[in-house]
Amino acid sequence: MTWEQRWHPLREEWVIVAAHRNNRPWTGETVGGGARQAPEYDPSCPLCPGNARVGGARNEAYEGVFVFDNDLxxxxxxxxxxxxxxxxxxRNRPATGLARxxxxxxxxxxxxAELDTAHVADLLRTWQVQYRELGDRPEVNHVLMFENKGEVVGVSNPxxxxxxxxTNFVFKTIENEAATCLRHWREHRRVLMEDVIAAERADGRRILAENDTAIAFLPYFARYAYETFVVPKQAHQSLADLSPEEVRDLAAVxxxxQIRFDNLWRMPFPYVMALHQAPTDGRRHEGFHFHIEFHPPLRKPNLLKYLAGPxxxxxxxxxxxxxxxxxxELRAVPAVHYAHAHADGGGPDA
Known part of the structure; x- marks a missing residue:
């Protein structure tokens, strides 16, 4: 048994690691393993091409990535x-902004995970456009992009x-992270995330994927069992600042x-994915380093990580x-999706 505290430098808090507890007897609630097989097109889905949405608007007959203003x-x-x-x-104040x-x-x-890497790169380029457009609005101080995947994280549509x-405010996690990174920059003249990457590469055990300009790893200070960071090696304040080569590399990693996630238990792997990008409030935010964080809620195929007393x-x-x-565990599984293992390594085209 080991009892250890590990410092989370981005959040400036301690994480208690007690790994032996994962195998403790469990008689509490469990969750279903796999997801129901979905059709290619669902006539009742408000997100499928050509269908009507809850606000009455009708989707385009889109063929690639499609963006629209949220009806709710x-x-x-x-x-x-x-x-x-x-x-x-x-105190109170208006909550102004845009949701898409x-x-x-x-x-x-x-x-x-089941699309091909080129399609993932298309999505990243769409995110770049959205960050620039929305962040340039004077009333917008922060652009938060996130995905909730899986019923266990409360996703309302598969x-x-x-x-x-x-939004006209900066979400608290990013506000705190920006302050921490700025303080590290002023004290050491180094980017905090670059120090984290250097430490992870020196250790090597927690790295999941890496290429010329991007890297993915479970951080030393991970809070969730399969928490993963996907990071460009060069410091950029937002995804919008990445070069075309960096976008391709980041998409590949x-x-x-995501393929390794699904392959772990041969099921759609639930998670909350958030893009950590600098606020767009006009400040310089020195030391901030854009990255993507995955917070998967499962620690076993049917067992959630419950947030409770501690x-x-x-x-x-x-x-x-x-x-x-x-x-x-994640490094040991193939990098070709289990549903398309017969193919040449890519998922089906959209």
Whole structure:
């Protein structure tokens, strides 16, 4: 047995690692293993090509990546300018912004892992355009892009898609990360994520994929069992700053990670994926290094990582697994998707 605390430099908090706990007797709730087989096209799906959405608009007969304004946005440009003031110490303000949906493919039945790498690169280029357009708006201080995949993380529609929130505020995780990276830059004149990459490459055990300009690894300080970072090696504040070569390399690494996820248990692997990009609030944000984080909720095929006493009550994350062990599991599976193992390494075209 080992009891260890590992420092999370981006969040500036300790993670408790007690890997022996993953095999403790469990009589609590479990979740279903696989997902139901979906059709290529679902006439009732509001994200499939040509179908009507909840707001009444009809999707284009799109063939590639498709972007539209969310019909039920969490923030909006028409947020009321004046709100009734609550009594101290409470405060409020309008939640203005734009919310969009990005459909990865017209195919209802394919995840990003099952598409080909060229299609993943197309998606990255779409994200670049969206970040530039939305971030250039004076009222937008942050562009958050994320995907919720799988019923266990509460996804409302299985059609492969992600969401974009362009808001008049900076989400707290990014706000804290930007401050931490700036402080590290000012104290050491080094980019914190570049120091993390150097440490991971020196160790080597937690690296999942790597090419000339991109790398993926389970960080030393991982909180979730299969938490994974996908990072360009060169420091950029946003995805929009990457060169065409860097986009292709990042797409290849991102795609390989998702294939390894699915191959681990031969099932669609659930996760929350978030793009960590610098705020668009006009500040310089020195030291910020764009990267993509995956937070998969499962620690076994049918067992969730529950946030309970230590996390919710105490505010410190307790990891039931060791990143080195989980990385070894992912490294051991093929880099060709199990559903297309007969092919030459790529998924079906969209």
């Amino acid at each position: 946005p969490c923030v909006g440009p028409a947020a009321p300018g004046e709100l009734p003031s609550p009594p101290p110490p409470y 949906v990005v459909c990865y493919t017209p195919r209802h039945d394919l995840s990003l 059609h492969p898609h992600c969401q974009i929130y362009a 991102l795609h390989e990670v 996390e919710i009550g105490g505010g410190s994350f307790l990891s039931d697994t060791a990143p080195e062990e989980k990385a070894a």
